[in-house]
Amino acid sequence: MVLLRRVIGDALRARRQGQHRTLREVSTAANVSLGYLSEIERGQKEPSSELLAAICDALGARLSELLREVSDTVALAEQLPGVLMPVQDEPAAAGPAGTVRKATGRGVRQVTTDGAVAVSVRQDSPLKATLRSSRVRPSDRDVVCAA
Template sequence: MEIRGEALFRHELGGHLRRLRHERGQRLADVAERAGISPQYLSEIERGLKDPSSEMLAAIAGALETGVGAIAVEVGRRMQPVRPVLRLDLTPAIGPAATVPGTPRPASPGPASSRWRPDPPGTPARAPCLRPCAVRPRRSPRRSARSRPRPRR
């Protein structure tokens, strides 16, 4: 399962847990009972709707007779990008041009003001902004006179 071209961890985790359970020929209700969780919750995890805590994942892994590390490694392997992923920060790209000092960077398309420039020495590192600039914070809806509850008589 993929959302906007990149798989979410919970989707890959759920798919892997379901594959493990099917390979072992176990029923969902039996695994959930051994893990100490409800079958509905395990089903939601397997469908990628819920993100289990580390304690829940350890209980499910124990019920499937495997380890959390083995599950995490397999899910991580499945999430390896097949194609390059767009980076959100402005750090220089990794490659031959970035490792050789004095090698000029290729100019980015657009006006000169939008080109990447390094921060002056001594400037603390900044985290990239992940929120789109056009998004405004949501305001709570105003209640009109009709939407207010009427007093009882």
């Protein structure tokens, strides 16, 4: 499941880090406490529209640009089956070619492979999922993303 506050926080953090600025610098410029800005970036708090505009101004970004980026991310998530809906435990079943859904104690794990790359999704909780991709050749690195 994708939370809007999480996507907004990720977008703000990416912009701030892209500018090589600290939380303290941005929080001072936006006139918001450092702790609250940190909670916004981690997706724990939802900023008001006024606060979001102040943070964008401090980052030198337009609010519309940030919201467009957030909208594009949510639109992409909507195209992935099961991302916007909580995953329920279910018996193991075969899905589309190369996809297997396995029931686990923590949620459904979906594994997809095309022969060269394998991708698995594990629902850790209703608000957290882990995506892992790995190459079939053992010498290649795994990539893990958690949301």
